Amino acid sequence: MARVCEISGKRPRVGNKVSHANNKTKRRFYPNLQTKKFFVPEENKWITLKVSTKVIKTINNKGISAVIKEARAKGTLTANI
Secondary structure (H helix, E strand, O other), X not given: OOOOOOOOOOOOEEEEXXXXXXXXXXEEEOOOEEEEEEEEOOXXXXXXXXXXXXXXXXXXXXXXXXXXXXXXXXXXXXXXX
């Protein structure tokens, strides 16, 4: 599976690795993704999502249902929930 957050759509970015001698070579910056299980009370079931740590904090703050609803409205939800 790709390194993409299933809620926010965060994906790897491209940048330069810069040495002490100021030589620049291409590198990738990967998002901090974690596989985590969440309980959805409306559906009374557990779902497993690959999400970034920022999204985990948002889910702790707003709740899983609200975050999924917002992601569907934005069109960034890639998981089939």
